[in-house]
Amino acid sequence: MPSIEENFAHLGIVLPAPPKPVASYVPFVRTGNLVFISGQLPSRDSQVLFRGKVPVPIGVEQAQEAARLALINALAVLGDACGGRWDRFVRIVRLGVFVQCEPDFDRQSVVANGASDLLAALFGAAGRHARAAVGSNALPLGSAVEVELLAEICDG
Numbered sequence: 001m002p003s004i005e006e007n008f009a010h011l012g013i014v015l016p017a018p019p020k021p022v023a024s025y026v027p028f029v030r031t032g033n034l035v036f037i038s039g040q041l042p043s044r045d046s047q048v049l050f051r052g053k054v055p056v057p058i059g060v061e062q063a064q065e066a067a068r069l070a071l072i073n074a075l076a077v078l079g080d081a082c083g084g085r086w087d088r089f090v091r092i093v094r095l096g097v098f099v100q101c102e103p104d105f106d107r108q109s110v111v112a113n114g115a116s117d118l119l120a121a122l123f124g125a126a127g128r129h130a131r132a133a134v135g136s137n138a139l140p141l142g143s144a145v146e147v148e149l150l151a152e153i154c155d156g
Contacts, residue, residue, distance in 0.1 A: 004086040037149035040073040042066035064114030070147035071115040090152040091126040108133035
């Protein structure tokens with residue numbers, strides 16, 4: 001069975017440095033074996049790459065890509081919470097996906113699949129999770145999507 005690091009490489013994913021908070025919060029909080037990852041945006045080098053509402057001007061497929069990128073940022077924070085040791089990872093418990101969208105848009109779950117499918121590809125059964133996909137009239141920095149994560153890790 002391939003390691004998590006091998007799965008990242010196989011999928012062509014290079015985790016960035018964990019994004020810095022854009023307001024008054026910490027990137028993660030650990031309580032017991034649970035790690036709560038603060039909301040992450042689809043950003044690279046401190047720039048939000050997907051801004052605006054779904055489905056216009058951001059299409060559903062673009063929003064799925066945004067959810068995937070935001071998840072990659074959340075995984076960078078999770079890696080930091082694990083001290084860079086993915087052997088401490090146990091499972092993804094819950095995924096929250098917020099979608100900035102038009103009032104009549106009802107495909108938030110389809111957008112959230114951009115993140116959920118990546119978790120399943122990376123972690124197999126340990127990536128299957130509970131989830132909420134929620135529509136919002138606005139998100140920080142005009143982002144189309146925001147992703148939060150709850151994971152279980154072990155001491156190591």
